[in-house]
Amino acid sequence: MYAVRLHEFGPPGNLRYERTAVPVPGRGAVRVDVWASGVHLIETTLRTGRAVGPHPAPVLPVVLGGEVAGVVNAVGPDVDDSWLGRAVVGTLASHGGYAEQAVVAIDALHDLPGHLDAETAVAMVTTGATALGLLDIAQPAPGEVALVSSAAGGVGALLVQALRRQGTVVVGLAGGPEKVRQARSSGADIAVDYRNRHWPDAVRTALGSGRHVDVVFDGVGGTWGRQAFDLLAPGGTFVLHGWASGTATRLTTDDIIARAGTVTWALGPQLLRRAGTMHHLQARAIRAAADGVLTPLVTRYPLSRAGDAHADLENRRATGKVILVPQR
Numbered sequence: 001m002y003a004v005r006l007h008e009f010g011p012p013g014n015l016r017y018e019r020t021a022v023p024v025p026g027r028g029a030v031r032v033d034v035w036a037s038g039v040h041l042i043e044t045t046l047r048t049g050r051a052v053g054p055h056p057a058p059v060l061p062v063v064l065g066g067e068v069a070g071v072v073n074a075v076g077p078d079v080d081d082s083w084l085g086r087a088v089v090g091t092l093a094s095h096g097g098y099a100e101q102a103v104v105a106i107d108a109l110h111d112l113p114g115h116l117d118a119e120t121a122v123a124m125v126t127t128g129a130t131a132l133g134l135l136d137i138a139q140p141a142p143g144e145v146a147l148v149s150s151a152a153g154g155v156g157a158l159l160v161q162a163l164r165r166q167g168t169v170v171v172g173l174a175g176g177p178e179k180v181r182q183a184r185s186s187g188a189d190i191a192v193d194y195r196n197r198h199w200p201d202a203v204r205t206a207l208g209s210g211r212h213v214d215v216v217f218d219g220v221g222g223t224w225g226r227q228a229f230d231l232l233a234p235g236g237t238f239v240l241h242g243w244a245s246g247t248a249t250r251l252t253t254d255d256i257i258a259r260a261g262t263v264t265w266a267l268g269p270q271l272l273r274r275a276g277t278m279h280h281l282q283a284r285a286i287r288a289a290a291d292g293v294l295t296p297l298v299t300r301y302p303l304s305r306a307g308d309a310h311a312d313l314e315n316r317r318a319t320g321k322v323i324l325v326p327q328r
Contacts, residue, residue, distance in 0.1 A: 003099035009049030035118035038067030065097020069118035089121035123296035123321035128285030131158035133271035142167030151183035154321035225249025
């Protein structure tokens, strides 16, 4: 089979598309003939040899990737044969997703609804679950104003859709005219280009006198995150869930007290406080897509172009969830 392997830490070009041995499922696992693989922003950092939060730098050589969808073509020694031929989507314990075949533990799998395509399922299994978990934490009310950073990204676009659906007024931040158009297309009432250094004034003008942002979903961090915090209404909620800019938003306890607000780091245990388990949150996300409640934005690349996918994701050229599709 073919896979994308990393033999040396460094730039996207170090991701090599090459023949590798077919993986063999062990106990409690199956092998999946991969139809679609997900690419996550943290994998662009792991590729350089740096750890990301609880994720250590991988041991080389490595096949990156933690999300796959496809059909089960082999089972481990203690796994029932009824798994064979089932269309599934799931997450890997560590790595191995950028490949034509991957091994996944059965307790990390979900059946793929018959009318849901593999690419959509991969886009929802982690990214969609994250979006729903963030909404559980923030609980914005109809009529309130929510600001979504990176509103044309994988998580951001889903947040925009879900917020608009429940009657929340949505301010979407995106980088560049095309992504601003995409944020507006996803449902943002106000869409602003954060590359314009005066974007906070544009938001204030669009909201009008006396209206402020009640909830901020900050997945960008850096200067943009701080500017978003300064738009927050007294008593508002600031939900941190990433730092796509390279650094997390810097806040002090004095900032929080002065704003009389709530600031939450939403990833990790906090994301699951209401859902209970990630598997349950994933199931909700997959069902939301299957029922047509949420539709993820997807940017597709052939598996052989994983390096291009990484480069575009790092340079913020990709829209929505980045997906790799094996060529057969």
